[in-house]
Amino acid sequence: MTTESVSVTIDGLSVSVPKGTSIIEAAKHAGVLVPHYCYHPSLPSPAVCRMCLVEIEKFPKLVPACVTPIVEGQVIHVHSPAAIKAREGVLEFLLINHPLDCPVCDQAGECELQDFVFQEGQAASRYGDYPKRYNPVEDFGPDILYVANRCILCTRCVRFMDHVAEEPVLNVSERGDRAYIGIDPSATLDHEWAGNVVDLCPVGSLVSKDFLHKARAWDLDKHASICPGCTQGCNITVDTRDDVVVRLRPRANLEVNRHFICDTGRRDYRWMNRGDRVDAPVVADAAGRRTVAWPAALTHVAETVANASGSVVVLSGGRASVESIGWVLRLVDGANATAAMHVPLGEERAIGAVPNLALRRERAANLAGAEMLGMTADWATAVHAASSAAVVIVLDAELTDDEAAAVARAKSVLHFATVADPRLGASAILPITTMVEEQGVYVNRDGRAQRFLPAKPAPGMAWPAWRIAAEAWALGAEGREAPGTASAAFTALEPFAGLTHRDLGFTGRVVAGAGVSA
């Protein structure tokens, strides 16, 4: 890179950033947050909220940090008396018509108006007892309510629909203090990516109906994860309350999903809270069907695999991690097994203006990882092979009746299961964790390996599938040792040799060249 860099001083801290960087982004590099509302790094800046006014020495007026590029040698003050006073003024203006309904507002606790008023606002109102502006709550879409009274007219939502989703159904209507966010009366915010306006809204003006009054923000535990919904691999945060997943939100990754996720991914969390989970190993053999402890279950798995006289088939669901796929294949000596991942297909739904971001046709997060490890997406062939196989391992795959019948014809079936499936006639049901209960890695369609972290505890005795496979594999020969952590399980896999989970950071790392073959 030959980008020219520029050095400035921000609140006494020196920072060098590429030429053309805005003051607000340069300040971020210096570790200084310039309070702001309308600015968002994934949207064009209108500089209308006037919160980010900062002082540049020798400038006659404060300047908006969001649209002002830095110039070499500038001395910038974000926390000078003049800048603080300006922000105090803006906060006061924003509050005069803002209802103080924080106790019943979903945004409370993660509200930027609350945060900045708490930091720098005035303790008392000078507005007096004038009535506040009132507009009714409007239904904007399948999952979006507009609470106009809380709106600070930052216009992030309008700009998102105009410039990112490229479906301009929102507008600023009227003018002056009568202005509000309007929606085309014949339209609704049902664009596949429209839900992002709720995240973009810095206050509680655009709220999710699904999450409405469900939990207080401060009661939520937040966990970095990867959306399991498709091969895009959007970075998400899984929000839980009392170990129940209540919300999925985008987590910034400029290389993958910027600040956005699609509504399909956003909505698809209820399976994470299923109550009918398998929570102890079950073995069904000549001695009958019984719940066993892990050593007995592992021995059964190791023996079943060792005694297989004939072909081995692995049928994996779309949410299995590279660790689980890798170790299951190692257990069955993958080179001689037929292994496929079930990849449901859907319609591709692009976001509009962000290149290489879409809800993908292939609705399986780890297809690329599976392929790197030797699995295919040729589900039909694998299911057909299962009907005459000696051993079939079903790795949390959902099967149709016909597929289940084919699997049941195999000599023996080992079911790595989240929920039991009596149709399979499995000789062992091995309780496994889901991706929100374990640490693991998915590889997205662009070859980017990204890790997800556990968001809730595993039910009962459930283990990550990789651990079951690895422990059973270790029983197969002298001197084998199973990895003790997910990271060790990852490092031990040939395509990722030498990499640890920590090496992937929170935004992943590209480990393969070409993307997934369509």
Next chain:
Amino acid sequence: MSTHSTEPYRPVFTGETRDRLEALGTKYPTRQALLLPALWAIQEERGWVSPEAITEVAEFLQVTPAYVRGVVTFYTMYHTHPVGRHFIQVCTTSPCNICGAEGVVEAFLEHTGCLDLGATSPDGRFTVIEVECLGACAFVTPVLINDDFIESVTAESVPALLARYP
């Protein structure tokens, strides 16, 4: 008075109106620049800019209805509701205000039968509003009735003036 009609919407941009706008369009590098002229054409024809008209404008200019509505509601001269047959705008900004414009407004309300500013008279004949500076401050009180710009209206001259607008 224009009223909400149960008849299907009849497009405005046909025939001569359409040709006129298309010709005007050649004078701008973007089609969107025709938005204000197109809205004027709608209002001249129909008296107000209805939701259906917004959709027609949007289709004509290849923008969304939401976009058009954002623009319509910005400019105060476009009516988003039906108004009286004669639309009366009385300037009451400071220069006129200090010379008695509020008395002229009262005279208009009284002699038109409009119960309030912005309300239409029961016979559908008039709507009266106060307007911010009409830019004729030496001719107190300037009044716009439809497109007629009338200078130096006094409370006393209101009845005779209204008689010209049956």
Next chain:
Amino acid sequence: MGYPHPIHPKETPLLSEYFGDVAARSYDGWVARGGYVALKQALAMTPEAIVDVVKASGLRGRGGAGFPTGLKWSFMPKDDGKPHYLCCNADESEPGTFKDREILRWTPHALIEGCAIAALAIRAETTYVFIRGEYTEPCTIFEAAVREAYAAGVIGENAMGSGKRIDVVVHRGAGAYICGEETALMNAIEGKRGNPRIKPPFPAVSGLFGQPTTINNVETLAAVPPIIVKGGAWYAGLSLSSPKSTGTKLISVCGHVQRPGTYEITMGLPMQELIFDLCGGMRPGRTLKAVIPGGSSVPIMTPEEVAACATDYEGIAAQGSLLGSGGMIVMDDTTDMVYQIMRLARFYAHESCAQCTNCREGTAWTTRILERILRGQGKMADLDLLLSLADNMTGKTICVLSDSCATPVVSGIAKFRGEFEAYITGARAPAMAEV
């Protein structure tokens, strides 16, 4: 001629000579009065030569900011291969200002000619004349003049046989004061909400349709033809006071004078003479109380300041106010300053585009406080609150509408504090009903 009053001996009728002369509206009538000589001359000049003449004249923008016109034109890029545009700002909306209206309706061809010359100077082929929607009659007259000018071949694809293309397009506004702000005006032409844009980029770099653009006020452009004909030095010599304020200025005077109307003065005429000689002074038995000299957005002047004031950019600035657009609101001793300042605040609250927080909320809040005082429900602390809000509304937004709302409040409280206090203490009966 002169409109609405005959030309006063102390006037210098350069632009206003034919105000009131209906025959001057037509193409033939305009040519008979010496029209289009300047354009013919300019068509034979280089753009640089035109800019040089205008620079030498000292002409400054008549819309309010007073920026030197020739310098502004010289900012336009050369040989950039992009289309250039000229915008004519005929959105005259500043309360108290109605001078451009007279040019549009009495001497439309003067403006067409000025537009054409300016377009040549900045290498533009198209001029968009943005006329405020309320100016129905001036717009109709001006549009007719444009049609005539095309028919006569003075503008069009071969202006006056020069082979040069000059197009003039009238674009009608629809009710928004803020469209008088240059970038808001460009948005309005582009079919957008009239929101002012962030600067930079400045219009000469990226203006109308993203192309290099110059925007000038009606009066500025109408002053160009005589400058071309008579020379920059001649125009620069028209000055009674400061050498930085040259030429003539249309002053539209309204309010409590005997003869309100538009007057054309040589820069620097004493304001006292303007009000008391040209305009006939106060109504019988009344005395001067206050003058807002440059449209409602400038500080209010007291009679003492008026008496000491030369009417030009520097003279009015020396008295703490601004020449602005030259829209002069004269108020006599019957005027309720608190009420009028409230009316002005209400005007700005009505016209705020809603983009910037300070303006959207500040203009409305300021209005409410002033209304409260007028209802007899004010508190002394309200005056400090008003000044504090005014400070938060000044120099903090994209455009200056917010500042414009604060200005009369600040100067009003500074100069007429007693009137505010009278409402607050109850010494004066409420001017507005309780709600």
